[in-house]
Amino acid sequence: MSISMMVSQLAAGMLVSIQIFLVTLIFSLPFGLVIAFGRMSKNVVISSVVKFYISVMRGTPLMLQLMVVYFGPYYIFGIKVTNSYRLWAAFIGFVINYAAYFAEIYRGGIQSMPVGQYEAAQLLGYHKFQTFFRIILPQVMKRILPSVTNEVITLVKDTSLAFTISVMEMFTMAKALASSQTSMVPFMAAGLFYYIFNLLMAVVMEWIEKKLSYYEN
Amino acid sequence: MNLLEMNRVKKSFGGLDVIKDISLAVSEGEIVSIIGPSGSGKSTLLRCATMLETMDSGELIYLGEKAAWNDETGNTIYASKQELKKIGENYGLVFQNFNLFPHFSVIKNITDAPIAVQKRNKDEVYRSARELLQKMGLEDKENAYPFQLSGGQCQRVAIARALALNPKILFFDEPTSALDPELTGEVLKVIKSLADLQITMVIVTHEMAFAKDISDRIIFMADGVIVEEGKPEEVFSSSHERTLSFLGRYGGL
Numbered sequence: 001m002s003i004s005m006m007v008s009q010l011a012a013g014m015l016v017s018i019q020i021f022l023v024t025l026i027f028s029l030p031f032g033l034v035i036a037f038g039r040m041s042k043n044v045v046i047s048s049v050v051k052f053y054i055s056v057m058r059g060t061p062l063m064l065q066l067m068v069v070y071f072g073p074y075y076i077f078g079i080k081v082t083n084s085y086r087l088w089a090a091f092i093g094f095v096i097n098y099a100a101y102f103a104e105i106y107r108g109g110i111q112s113m114p115v116g117q118y119e120a121a122q123l124l125g126y127h128k129f130q131t132f133f134r135i136i137l138p139q140v141m142k143r144i145l146p147s148v149t150n151e152v153i154t155l156v157k158d159t160s161l162a163f164t165i166s167v168m169e170m171f172t173m174a175k176a177l178a179s180s181q182t183s184m185v186p187f188m189a190a191g192l193f194y195y196i197f198n199l200l201m202a203v204v205m206e207w208i209e210k211k212l213s214y215y216e217n
Numbered sequence: 218m219n220l221l222e223m224n225r226v227k228k229s230f231g232g233l234d235v236i237k238d239i240s241l242a243v244s245e246g247e248i249v250s251i252i253g254p255s256g257s258g259k260s261t262l263l264r265c266a267t268m269l270e271t272m273d274s275g276e277l278i279y280l281g282e283k284a285a286w287n288d289e290t291g292n293t294i295y296a297s298k299q300e301l302k303k304i305g306e307n308y309g310l311v312f313q314n315f316n317l318f319p320h321f322s323v324i325k326n327i328t329d330a331p332i333a334v335q336k337r338n339k340d341e342v343y344r345s346a347r348e349l350l351q352k353m354g355l356e357d358k359e360n361a362y363p364f365q366l367s368g369g370q371c372q373r374v375a376i377a378r379a380l381a382l383n384p385k386i387l388f389f390d391e392p393t394s395a396l397d398p399e400l401t402g403e404v405l406k407v408i409k410s411l412a413d414l415q416i417t418m419v420i421v422t423h424e425m426a427f428a429k430d431i432s433d434r435i436i437f438m439a440d441g442v443i444v445e446e447g448k449p450e451e452v453f454s455s456s457h458e459r460t461l462s463f464l465g466r467y468g469g470l
Contacts, residue, residue, distance in 0.1 A: 116314060117318065123267060123305075124334060125306065125334040130334070134333065215319050
């Protein structure tokens with residue numbers, strides 16, 4: 001097999017990896033905010049349930065969570081899953097896992113806001129919703145950006161865990177190619193892909209950081 | 218009718234009585250300064266008046282409308298959220314540490330609430346905001362962000378922000394205490410210029426000369442009670458022991 005064939009197969013896998021990456025970010029970022037609200041809820045039942053959920057998500061391997069999401073419907077409920085469910089299982093597993101991490105990042109950011117910002121908003125007549133979305137959240141975003149960047153970079157590499165449920169993403173491809181061709185080259189190429197992907201992400205995050213640097217707290 | 222009326226207000230924090238039975242009325246156009254040692258409850262009184270703190274007991278009335286009153290057992294109950302929102306439009310507060318919104322430019326800090334909260338016309342709001350900035354001597358800072366301004370400039374923006382909502386009464390909570398002496402003057406000058414505009418003000422301050430100069434009435438508070446109140450010359454020439462010992466520290470005003 002020629003190098004170019006290998007690269008094109010890996011590229012096909014990379015598209016799946018990128019898909020997992022984007023779906024995870026698009027859904028877990030807002031979902032994480034909802035979870036953060038649950039975690040900070042004054043209702044003890046809600047906050048305890050959410051706290052437990054976060055501790056499970058952070059306290060068990062993502063690989064295991066993916067397997068539970070993929071195999072769970074059959075083993076627990078006896079539902080026959082189709083082949084196309086693999087990718088969905090990956091999406092679901094990644095989103096609920098990353099949302100838990102983002103929730104804690106949001107919570108840290110929200111709780112670091114000085115109380116004076118809320119008081120000023122209250123005096124000016126903003127209602128709660130306006131206060132949060134006009135005054136608090138934009139500032140929280142800036143504060144948590146470095147932590148979010150960390151998660152984004154980890155996520156790029158974590159997409160390879162979808163390998164455990166045989167999603168045809170880049171790492172799965174690289175593994176298959178490596179054994180069929182008895183060659184290290186697919187692994188090297190995959191490594192390079194991940195690295196370039198992350199370099200791009202670093203550039204994007206730096207750009208966002210720059211965009212938000214028009215003010216200081 | 219009194220613009221503000223606080224009757225028999227009590228407030229304690231964890232068993233410590235910070236305000237012990239204070240009554241206070243402010244009529245329209247009046248300028249009242251509250252002076253007194255730190256920890257005497259001055260700021261807490263302002264925070265009760267602006268509903269940043271809830272009173273344990275007592276009445277709070279703006280223009281005859283009750284924001285809070287006592288139930289049979291003597292505990293305060295507050296009006297409904299909607300009513301409080303409406304009553305809240307009567308007053309504004311200038312904080313010691315400004316509490317400007319750092320992610321908004323100067324003009325946005327001033328215009329955002331009138332547009333988003335009061336739903337006023339954008340052009341009209343911007344026009345009056347620019348007038349306010351001019352009054353504050355900040356017409357060239359419209360597009361600056363708070364971090365680019367000095368403390369005195371920040372406080373002037375905060376005053377403009379409060380005024381932009383057209384409150385009937387403006388509270389100042391030690392407006393110059395976070396500023397160095399050089400910057401204090403410019404803020405006091407601005408507050409003084411508001412006095413000429415007949416805006417009702419209640420000012421908690423440690424600037425004795427300023428308080429004496431600007432106020433129609435001075436209230437001296439200590440240990441959670443009003444020790445003495447009256448015209449500036451009366452309070453500053455008081456023979457009351459507690460007042461004397463406090464004012465003595467400021468020397469011959």
